[in-house]
Amino acid sequence: MEAIVISLMFMLSLSPSMAMPEVINGKTPSALSTYIVYVTETKEGRVLTQSSKRDRESWYKSFLPVSTSNSDKEPRMVYSYNTVVSGFAAKLTAEEVKEMEKKRGFISAHVEKILPLHTTHSPKFLGLQKDLGFWKESNFGKGVIIGVLDTGITPNHPSFNDVGMSPPPPKWKGRCDLIGAACNNKLIGARNFANMSTPFDDDGHGTHTAGTAAGNFVKGANDFGQAYGEAAGVAPLAHLATYKICNEAGCRESDILAGMDAAIADGVDVISLSVGGGSTAFYGDVIALATFRAIQKGIFVSCSAGNSGPSPRTLSNEAPWILTVGASNSDRSVVATAKLGNGKEYDGETIFQPEDFPLKQLPLVYAGGIANGSQETAWCIPRSLRKGNVKGKVVLCERGGGIGRIEKGKEVKDAGGAAMIIMNDEDAGFTSLAEAHVLPAVHVSYRAGRSIKAYINSTTSPTATILFKGTIIGKKSAPEVAAFSSRGPNVQSPGILKPDIIGPGVNILAAWPFNIANITNTTSTFNMISGTSMACPHLSGVAALLKSNHPDWSPAAIKSAMMTTAEILNHKNNPIANEKLFQANAYMIGAGHVNPSKANNPGLVYEIQPNDYIPYLCGLNYDDRQVATIANRHVKCSKVQRMTEAQLNYPSFSIIMETTAQTYTRTVKNVGKPGSSYCAEILPPAGVSIIVKPKLLTFKNTNEKATYSITFSRTNQTVEESSEGYLSWISTDHVVRSPIVVSFEGNAAAGATGLHV
Template sequence: MPPPPAKWKGKCELKEACNNKVIGARNLVASGESPADDEGHGTHTASTAAGSAVQGANALGQGWGTASGMAPMAHLAIYKVCGEQGCPDSAILGAIDAAVGDGVDVLSLSLGGDSAPFYEDGIAIGAFGAIKKGVLVSCAAGNNGPTTGSLSNEAPWILTVGASTVDRQMGSTVLLGNKKEMDGQTLFQPKDYPSKMLPLVYAGSSANSSGVYCAPGSLNKLDVKGKMVVCEMGGEIKRLDKGIEVKSNGGAAMILINNVANGFTTLADAHELPASHVSYEAGLAIKAYMNSTSSPTASIMFKGTVIGKQDAPQVASFSSRGPSQASPGIMKPDVIGPGVSTLAAWPVPLENINNASGPIFNMISGTSMACPHLSGIVALVRSAHPDWSPAAIKSAIMTTTHLTQISGKPITDEQGLIADMFDMGSGHVNPAGASNPGLIYDIQPDDYVPYLCGLGYTNAQVSTIVQKKVECSSNQSISETQLNYPSFVLQLGSQPLTFTRTVTNVGKANSVYKVEVYAPNGVEVKVEPKEIVFNTLNDKANYSVTFSVKNGTSQRFVQGSLFWVADGYSVKSPFGIIVD
């Protein structure tokens, strides 16, 4: 790694750990205390964004290979903002201000809270200050999915990241006594496990009402010794704690079955006993088998690292969903990226590692894992285009996404249904495409003022966000959909609605873009002009889009996309329409 750049002004409060990779470390939540990570979340996310390449990386023997962050040659600066009392706004705002002042180029925030007006949202306020200095902030969408309208970090100047699966699983197959097999996942796969048939017992048979979830202390009066125990997701019990409860009562193995909300999303966890996390559909089959016989049995067969699942990417069940509550006319999340069973660095030995030596890795899941994937990609795009604004980088990522799985079929949600824009935003990130998008939708910090006034905020509230005095009466307010965003969300009644966008050519000089529109049934979408000619780089052009109801539609929400297509480029803008 090269030394820190000349512009770097930060400091390290963890001197023994700083080097040319980690060039800064500060504790903003407890002044004077170490910023060291003793829990794992920060180490995992930082290494995902910009960890150096490590050969032979694995977690409990799974996922062997060379692990690398998305931007392995980037420097890292760490700002601790969470402690025993949570993550106070004062620490978050202080960290963002410090980071921007220190000279960082990208901010990655794998944290968030409940939806709030932007003038009450510390992350939104801090992120606005960052973009004024040219620093894009990438944030986790939250883990409250699949509930509608559950996401965090909704401001349009933030890159809001949802989570998706990848084509890799840590295979753990359940073989039932009726010879049927159910594929699942687990990280802990002991080599000496005999995979023999064991008596199968349902944790819900416990007299304890929380037994079905294998809650701590709930299996004390249920005979599970030497048996395979079927536990259900939920009950506000951590997945690893369910296995600990089974093991502490003498259980030999565990099958963790999804509830309906989690659908097909399964996770590779470092359980403390042989286990398999299976889908809701598989869980129904397992329970049906158990009800069909007086002596149900099952075994678990470990399959190791399985590559090439054709239904990836899929939106993870936990990934928080739109629409935004704070600003319903802005599409959120913006994008999805890998966030299920992500392998990355870990600061402490895992519970079931014996005689650990060398670097430690763990697999965990969440939008916290997806966020740093995007943060690293933002760093790569910024490195390639140091003159681009935060909005330009964000636009490049959003307009170049993938919409299909490896199989070629549309990306689905956790139920196997085609994902919509409130599940996945503009789609799954395409790192290679983001550096060469063709066109961008740019927004300058001052452009957000009419938008904020249009939300009905007072002068004082807008001033709090943009950190300068604002008089909304002297600014022409605009609706959310009038912001020069790379997507459209609108409410459409009997009268047509027209919106204008400005695109900037960052692809090739002397290029011609033609529009392609994919409109839903019952809605007419007209774009003018249908062709845009750019003579030079950085030329700007305007186009208008008119939406109107055509012959009515029985659907309350419909969506489509428009593409500006030129040689080698396809610039996508999704639109979602709520039909009155």
């Protein structure tokens, strides 16, 4: 979703000083913009702690300009941040910021950006069963608080009922700002930080992500009668606290920081954030800054990877303290089939499955081939089909052109078309989406679309119909990486593999704030949508389950448990594939697909304490001020032993190979049984030899730690770009697997490996 800034210009019949821009020192000042301003944590040598909130606000206000005009009646301070950063958001001109730079204690300032959102069967697909196993053992996330920062909440939705819920824990310090509705033991907090709005969700995205993470059990959930069953979030008995930071204009950085500031102070355990911009240095990335403060407080953070795939280097949220989540499909499909006049059939998907659509063949036409059709006509953009004769026909439209698939269907319907087949572009491959189309439709793969085009060109009277087959469970090739899921390598920190993991993000059914009767005649309050926005809350829910079962685990331990137990094979025991059905690489799946039950008992974990990131950040060649902005404390990199990226105690390896050997160390902690032993098993990447010392790790006690070294050396084998392998520590009960990606002297790539599966 692209962020759109809407500005309203008013002509006011007020005094001349109000109507005309003020002139100061012979210059007309620039317009006011909202700036994020970072300042030092100290005032006159005194550290400003949270307990001195009044002093902090006074310190911040000392940076603001003194008003020189009675016309300056708009409050300058937008937010005064107490937890996430040392700084504030304020409305300033560029000239005022220039003056501010001269003041002692100023660090940096930038005009805030507007970031986009990354937009019943999932628990079962993840191996969670209601009456046994990990889901039951974890008490369904009972007692854990998930903070969802998104577009708000629909408090009266049945997914947020509090049947079976205990009261919030005593540590909860948040509040409920709903007017005309009430919070309960499920939805324990609702706050708004989006301009001129309320905590209520008028978009749907926030309700959907909240329901995915922690929606309570709801029987009879469905969308257009499809995907029928008992809906539940991944952590159905976890508490929810929602923070509205986005509206129709997108998600403003100042609001994101304010929401994070509140969530941390309120006492949440897990933060779920399906928002992100482009790749940005961590010291200039408000999400990286705010989430670092969260992990300093022991809060786990899950963020979406972005929806800019399948192109490489398209990730959002690349910081190593964040769990960065890519999207996969599940084994559930809502199937429709395009049946052509030559008898061939091509399966696709749609959630709208009319029972009365005729089985007889109808005339079939390619949109790009009618009325002197252009590429725009092929995309079925609005008003592109009005001059062509499509009445009563099945119309083949191409995906693309910046026009949504539902909008394409509206154009076909308005032009008199009877049905639509929408074909992927080449990049989207085999990723199909089940959506609420406004007419009979089916979304098919690029390969199927090409075959349908070829059929149209092969005959003077092509025909087709659509067969609606309903919900089918058991797709053996699942999980597959979604085409839209953003890919690595990590631009800001190439020595850290991202994304970390993938989870369900295609055709996810979850709570929706309103019925969609304005489009169809359904009254469903559930909706099926797709995006890494949907994958992120799945992992947030898993984190809540793990936190409930292991309250002493740190955010890094929870993250490690998920990553080292992730699946790299699909349901057919073949390697997980990408959108083109080629073997997916680690820049697509990270450590693999989440397996909650295995994550509950990982055997070993890789711990990282917040202070461990300081030498890592200095090793990125950030200066003292930049590191201090992230760490929220004074740092002198000259007194810190700088760390190379690959030395961070991360559960994966991303190595940029040099001509000489590279040796790194890792430390693992035994969270399994005492008296356990683990043997190293190495699958080396092509072109690399790996030596691990020692090859056997033995633990007498639980929580005991052991350190090993791993050395990477080049071999004589020629590898053009990158290769990958694994290091696994294997005991009688566990396989603790870390992916290894090696790029060769600046040739890092994120393409498919070329293996067809």
